[in-house]
Amino acid sequence: MRFLPLVVLFVACAPTRTVSLTFGQDGEGLDGFMCKDDAGQYLLNRLPPDGAASLVFDFVQLQGVPGCRTGQLLEWCKDHDCSPIPNARGCVPVTLSAPDPDRETLRAALRESMKSVRGHEAIGDAPDEFVLVRVVGTTQTCDEVRARSTSEPLETSKLLGCAYSCPVLLDRVEQAVYLGFDGFVGKCAQGVLICSAEQLSWKTQ
Amino acid sequence: MASLLLPLLLHVAPAGAPAVTVVVEGPASAEAKQSLSSTTLPVELRFSPAPSLEPVKTTPSPWPTRLAAARTAYVTANFVECLRQLEGDAAPAELLATGERLLTARLLAWRAACHTGARQPGPARAAAEALAAFQVPLPEDVASMTPEVESLLARAQTDVGARPMTTARLETIPAGASVELDGRPVACTTPCSMELLEGTHVVRLSADGYTPTWRLLAATDSPIALEPAAPELAAAQWRKRVEKGDALDSAASLRLLSTSLRAPRLVVMASDPATPKLLRGALAVDGQLLVRAERNDDAEGLVRDLLVRGQVVEEAPSIFARWPFWLAVGVAVAAGVTTTAVLVTRDPTTRVEVGFQ
Numbered sequence: 218m219r220f221l222p223l224v225v226l227f228v229a230c231a232p233t234r235t236v237s238l239t240f241g242q243d244g245e246g247l248d249g250f251m252c253k254d255d256a257g258q259y260l261l262n263r264l265p266p267d268g269a270a271s272l273v274f275d276f277v278q279l280q281g282v283p284g285c286r287t288g289q290l291l292e293w294c295k296d297h298d299c300s301p302i303p304n305a306r307g308c309v310p311v312t313l314s315a316p317d318p319d320r321e322t323l324r325a326a327l328r329e330s331m332k333s334v335r336g337h338e339a340i341g342d343a344p345d346e347f348v349l350v351r352v353v354g355t356t357q358t359c360d361e362v363r364a365r366s367t368s369e370p371l372e373t374s375k376l377l378g379c380a381y382s383c384p385v386l387l388d389r390v391e392q393a394v395y396l397g398f399d400g401f402v403g404k405c406a407q408g409v410l411i412c413s414a415e416q417l418s419w420k421t422q
Numbered sequence: 423m424a425s426l427l428l429p430l431l432l433h434v435a436p437a438g439a440p441a442v443t444v445v446v447e448g449p450a451s452a453e454a455k456q457s458l459s460s461t462t463l464p465v466e467l468r469f470s471p472a473p474s475l476e477p478v479k480t481t482p483s484p485w486p487t488r489l490a491a492a493r494t495a496y497v498t499a500n501f502v503e504c505l506r507q508l509e510g511d512a513a514p515a516e517l518l519a520t521g522e523r524l525l526t527a528r529l530l531a532w533r534a535a536c537h538t539g540a541r542q543p544g545p546a547r548a549a550a551e552a553l554a555a556f557q558v559p560l561p562e563d564v565a566s567m568t569p570e571v572e573s574l575l576a577r578a579q580t581d582v583g584a585r586p587m588t589t590a591r592l593e594t595i596p597a598g599a600s601v602e603l604d605g606r607p608v609a610c611t612t613p614c615s616m617e618l619l620e621g622t623h624v625v626r627l628s629a630d631g632y633t634p635t636w637r638l639l640a641a642t643d644s645p646i647a648l649e650p651a652a653p654e655l656a657a658a659q660w661r662k663r664v665e666k667g668d669a670l671d672s673a674a675s676l677r678l679l680s681t682s683l684r685a686p687r688l689v690v691m692a693s694d695p696a697t698p699k700l701l702r703g704a705l706a707v708d709g710q711l712l713v714r715a716e717r718n719d720d721a722e723g724l725v726r727d728l729l730v731r732g733q734v735v736e737e738a739p740s741i742f743a744r745w746p747f748w749l750a751v752g753v754a755v756a757a758g759v760t761t762t763a764v765l766v767t768r769d770p771t772t773r774v775e776v777g778f779q
């Protein structure tokens with residue numbers, strides 16, 4: 218019995234791993250924050266003058282391991298519950314730059330803005346299942362976001378951008394988790410809408 | 423785990439553990455004692471020195487003085503005084519039992535002379551015949567006696583020599599006692615038979631570990647039971663053997679040491695100057711040599727070996743035969759399985775943080 222405390226201590230003292238979220242070394246995953254609406258306006262134009270915004274981190278349950286591409290995910294989510302895990306939502310205020318007409322200048326500016334939240338804890342203990350990690354930019358404040366259930370959509374008119382990861386089991390991840398956005402066109406507001414939804418599925422505004 | 427199993431491997435002498443007397447001799451004795459003083463053997467070791475090798479002081483015999491006084495009385499024709507100095511019926515046998523043949527011869531010769539002087543022919547002849555029967559040589563004192571006495575002594579020698587021989591059988595319990603006949607260290611080792619001149623004879627029986635005893639042979643029809651020697655006598659007998667070069671761990675030496683040290687369980691250890699690290703040992707229980715063993719520079723191992731082989735202590739059962747071992751193994755396995763299960767099934771804590779570059 219004298220060894221029981223040692224066993225308990227050994228188990229209890231298991232180190233905590235830290236997994237980082239990244240948009241890539243050159244901010245290549247920031248395309249989802251540079252989307253324009255059908256009128257050709259950047260969603261970032263919704264920012265108030267002071268650039269105040271919030272980044273909302275969600276861990277979307279998948280109930281399995283679907284493929285990584287948008288089409289694969291949405292196809293999977295037709296038959297599975299792909300909603301954010303309740304109580305796993307995180308939010309951090311951020312100040313974003315006003316959009317620049319030049320795409321690469323805007324990317325660089327966004328990178329700099331995003332650096333300000335580096336080190337913020339998205340979640341203390343990651344889910345023990347395959348999830349999709351999602352970060353949504355919104356002009357809603359974090360208080361407003363927290364007051365809203367994960368089963369409700371964020372206000373679509375205040376969306377600024379979105380990025381997500383491939384399905385990942387965070388407990389087993391060895392490297393940083395890459396967040397990005399599938400899209401080859403600038404007018405990708407529809408993608409942001411789908412990405413930020415309370416349930417991943419094809420959506421039209 | 424080691425701290426759990428260690429006590430299983432060690433013995434601690436329990437209360438009431440058997441006492442074992444240990445005698446250590448030789449160049450490595452100090453080291454061996456030091457090693458044994460912290461032993462974990464389940465016995466109580468009592469160290470004892472071997473009996474001293476100093477010779478035993480003996481009290482001088484009164485007979486030379488008394489014989490001189492008798493001679494003086496005889497010369498002055500004071501035969502009463504002469505006989506008074508020589509009185510004592512058992513004196514000749516007692517002297518012969520101690521090997522004093524010359525004193526016996528002088529005593530009997532002077533008795534014959536004084537009785538002759540006192541006109542007592544019967545006792546004078548008896549003394550002369552006893553002298554002849556014991557086959558002790560005539561002493562030089564005869565030259566100081568009258569021709570009549572010399573004639574009596576010569577006639578007795580002739581008469582006794584003409585007697586027929588008889589066979590006497592000697593048995594002792596236990597057997598193996600040395601027999602001395604009429605003060606001569608001759609005869610045999612019991613059980614044995616001897617051819618003797620008819621007449622009274624004195625036999626002395628001695629054996630290591632027993633008190634020497636003597637008998638007039640005529641009275642010894644049945645086996646003679648030897649009395650165990652007292653510790654002091656046993657010590658003297660042991661000294662005698664060692665002085666003759668007997669080994670410390672010989673069977674006889676162990677028997678005598680057991681008696682002299684009053685040690686029912688005795689371990690004797692010795693080393694030779696040529697090989698001081700090589701310890702030889704022997705165990706005797708109730709004086710009987712049971713086992714011998716040798717070890718190189720391992721006094722505790724040697725004593726353990728002797729005690730186990732001599733069945734003074736039981737060999738510690740194999741660790742696999744002890745239930746605490748299996749209990750410990752069970753606990754260890756259970757702990758291992760539990761730990762493994764916990765490690766395999768536990769929910770690792772993974773913190774996710776923003777690492778935007």
